[in-house]
Amino acid sequence: xxxxxxxxxxxxxxxxxxxxxxxxxxxxxxxxxxxxxxxxxxxxxxxxxxxxxxxxxxxxxxxxxxxxxxxxxxxxxxxxxxxxxxxxxxxxxxxxxxxxxxxxxxxxxxxxxxxxxxxxxxxxxxxxxxxxxxxxxxxxxxxxxxxxxxxxxxxxxxxxxxxxxxxxxxxxxxxxxxxxxxxxxxxxxxxxxxxxxxxxxxxxxxxxxxxxxxxxxxxxxxxxxxxxxxxxxxxxxxxxxxxxxxxxxxxxxxxxxxxxxxxxxxxxxxxxxxxxxxxxxxxxxxxxxxxxxxxxxxxx
Amino acid sequence: xxxxxxxxxxxxxxxxxxxxxxxxxxxxxxxxxxxxxxxxxxxxxxxxxxxxxxxxxxxxxxxxxxxxxxxxxxxxxxxxxxxxxxxxxxxxxxxxxxxxxxxxxxxxxxxxxxxxxxxxxxxxxxxxxxxxxxxxxxxxxxxxxxxxxxxxxxxxxxxxxxxxxxxxxxxxxxxxxxxxxxxxxxxxxxxxxxxxxxxxxxxxxxxxxxxxxxxxxxxxxxxxxxxxxxxxxxxxxxx
Numbered sequence: 001x002x003x004x005x006x007x008x009x010x011x012x013x014x015x016x017x018x019x020x021x022x023x024x025x026x027x028x029x030x031x032x033x034x035x036x037x038x039x040x041x042x043x044x045x046x047x048x049x050x051x052x053x054x055x056x057x058x059x060x061x062x063x064x065x066x067x068x069x070x071x072x073x074x075x076x077x078x079x080x081x082x083x084x085x086x087x088x089x090x091x092x093x094x095x096x097x098x099x100x101x102x103x104x105x106x107x108x109x110x111x112x113x114x115x116x117x118x119x120x121x122x123x124x125x126x127x128x129x130x131x132x133x134x135x136x137x138x139x140x141x142x143x144x145x146x147x148x149x150x151x152x153x154x155x156x157x158x159x160x161x162x163x164x165x166x167x168x169x170x171x172x173x174x175x176x177x178x179x180x181x182x183x184x185x186x187x188x189x190x191x192x193x194x195x196x197x198x199x200x201x202x203x204x205x206x207x208x209x210x211x212x213x214x215x216x217x218x219x220x221x222x223x224x225x226x227x228x229x230x231x232x233x234x235x236x237x238x239x240x241x242x243x244x245x246x247x248x249x250x251x252x253x254x255x256x257x258x259x260x261x262x263x264x265x266x267x268x269x270x271x272x273x274x275x276x277x278x279x280x281x282x283x284x285x286x287x288x289x290x291x292x293x294x295x296x297x298x299x300x
Numbered sequence: 301x302x303x304x305x306x307x308x309x310x311x312x313x314x315x316x317x318x319x320x321x322x323x324x325x326x327x328x329x330x331x332x333x334x335x336x337x338x339x340x341x342x343x344x345x346x347x348x349x350x351x352x353x354x355x356x357x358x359x360x361x362x363x364x365x366x367x368x369x370x371x372x373x374x375x376x377x378x379x380x381x382x383x384x385x386x387x388x389x390x391x392x393x394x395x396x397x398x399x400x401x402x403x404x405x406x407x408x409x410x411x412x413x414x415x416x417x418x419x420x421x422x423x424x425x426x427x428x429x430x431x432x433x434x435x436x437x438x439x440x441x442x443x444x445x446x447x448x449x450x451x452x453x454x455x456x457x458x459x460x461x462x463x464x465x466x467x468x469x470x471x472x473x474x475x476x477x478x479x480x481x482x483x484x485x486x487x488x489x490x491x492x493x494x495x496x497x498x499x500x501x502x503x504x505x506x507x508x509x510x511x512x513x514x515x516x517x518x519x520x521x522x523x524x525x526x527x528x529x530x531x532x533x534x535x536x537x538x539x
Contacts, residue, residue, distance in 0.1 A: 056527035087386040104391035
């Protein structure tokens with residue numbers, strides 16, 4: 001698929017003790033929604049912070065909208081960012097969030113912000129004369145408030161760190177609709193990059209996916225291509241050993257084994273009692289991440 | 301500007317801020333007014349002693365309250381990166397807004413001290429019958445001395461994360477306002493106006509230098525530290 005990059009990054013490195021974020025090349029396609037998936041501690045937030053300009057002490061080069069740097073005038077104005085903590089300070093109230101956004105971003109529309117807050121049903125106790133601080137809000141309401149500050153601006157790129165995590169299913173569904181509308185109204189010029197653990201919920205809004213593990217990119221590509229690249233393999237227990245040699249990951253259970261394999265290796269399963277299915281994104285992500293995961297089933 | 305300053309005020313500091321910026325001048329005015337009424341029948345010298353003592357208490361109180369409110373407001377802005385919102389960092393204007401908030405804060409402190417000393421001026425003019433010209437210069441020196449004291453204490457404490465150490469700085473920093481207090485305690489007749497003018501100029505120069513150095517340090521901190529300090533969640537062993 002032909003596309004231009006909204007973000008291009010090369011040789012991004014950042015070390016924290018034993019952990020190292022090491023990304024040789026990163027392309028975020030323009031006009032699409034990209035999901036960043038990985039285990040806790042895989043480096044998603046660090047990468048988003050680097051791309052959002054919150055961290056600038058990394059090695060490597062990041063360019064935005066073809067050839068701009070984050071420090072170039074007007075670049076940050078075109079990027080909407082929401083973090084998981086400290087984006088809104090806990091002692092701020094809704095009025096302050098609105099006033100500060102007006103002060104910090106030329107393209108912030110106060111009336112649109114009010115209207116979005118109303119539509120998203122943000123707890124109105126943080127507004128008005130006796131406005132409560134943001135710290136009194138639930139995580140979901142804080143996220144809705146953060147999203148309102150971002151969607152009330154005219155931006156071309158959204159970087160959202162786990163926007164779906166604190167949201168209820170209804171709001172998560174609406175977030176998908178909002179992101180799809182945002183991209184559709186951009187006529188190919190608006191892009192979204194979000195990290196998520198809610199792969200199934202966010203699959204409908206995901207065009208491109210980057211799977212990260214231990215600071216590195218494990219897999220990337222357009223969702224349709226990735227789904228064609230892998231296949232779910234299910235089979236009898238007796239074929240497990242032979243089949244697992246050709247699979248990316250496999251799990252043997254009471255009723256047989258299941259896992260994923262590269263589609264191009266389908267012919268290697270000839271003679272085995274196996275069936276193939278098209279995987280969903282969740283299956284692909286979990287299978288790929290299981291390869292190197294340190295997670296183990298605890299003895300209960 | 302006010303909104304930017306307010307945005308730095310920590311959640312638990314609202315009462316301190318209100319006390320500083322609203323109740324303090326009103327309280328000083330009320331105490332002086334009531335005292336003035338009670339002192340109507342007392343002779344001028346005794347009235348002077350009582351009034352000047354109260355004025356000195358008011359000056360020290362003002363400096364203490366304003367420095368304290370700064371601790372809860374701008375706080376440890378030169379060292380504590382986590383006190384800065386990510387929203388501020390993701391804006392091209394974020395650094396500028398922060399520097400402007402600090403400049404605005406210094407101007408606000410100036411207004412507050414002016415307000416306090418204007419009350420003291422009229423109080424002393426009415427009840428102590430001092431020379432208006434001398435009182436003007438005396439109070440100008442008082443404003444300059446108090447603001448300089450505050451600037452020094454605040455900028456030092458903005459670089460200190462430890463509350464205990466900040467308390468020590470607050471305590472000893474108060475001595476800087478001593479010249480203003482001594483001048484206030486002396487009878488205006490024995491003070492030469494040139495001494496007041498010299499002290500005022502000296503304090504203003506010191507004040508300007510302290511704030512310029514402070515703002516340069518802040519700009520350097522924004523440039524070098526703002527975008528490096530945040531620890532990624534779940535990792536304690538950051539290099």
